[in-house]
Amino acid sequence: MARKSLLSAAIERPQAEANENTIPQPVADAVRAEAKRPNSNAGKYHLGGYFDQDDPTAEAFRVLAAKTRRKQQDLLGEAISDLVAKYDARAKFGS
Template identity: 60%
Template sequence: MARRSSLLAPAISEKPAQDAAAEARPSPVPEQPAARSSGRRTGKYHLGAYFDPADPTAEAFRVLAARTRRSHQDLLAEAIAELVAKYDANQQFGR
């Protein structure tokens, strides 16, 4: 049995002249990279840590966030505020 050629073979093998010219030109380089941060992050900095997914504290934190329907950011802000208050960091470190 003879092998049939694809119906698209002529279209694939022949490139239009404009496509060949476009490939020969280098693509323009953007002057500035696109900003990745959203408007909510402007003027803020990242404060976080990495934990083993099997760590019971990390698991409890994820469950707490889900059950209270609060974001990790909100829960961390509350925890950090309590930690600062516990050690009276504002007075001890001159704030």
């Protein structure tokens, strides 16, 4: 004897019952419009990494950000600029 699918109850449910539980379209559109917020990362790309929580360099980086009251993103940008300058990467690799 064939077993009945676990989804059969949902498949057999009348469409009218399914429509009773949906949000009316104007309300759904208003909620969706309210939920949208400007994407501050538009036109940017992610540059980062994952470090062990007990990595002393990562810990020092977090402390530095807190003590200087600067965003980690700003500090990372400064560090990358310094690294590029250190190796004279723009001259060696173009750009």
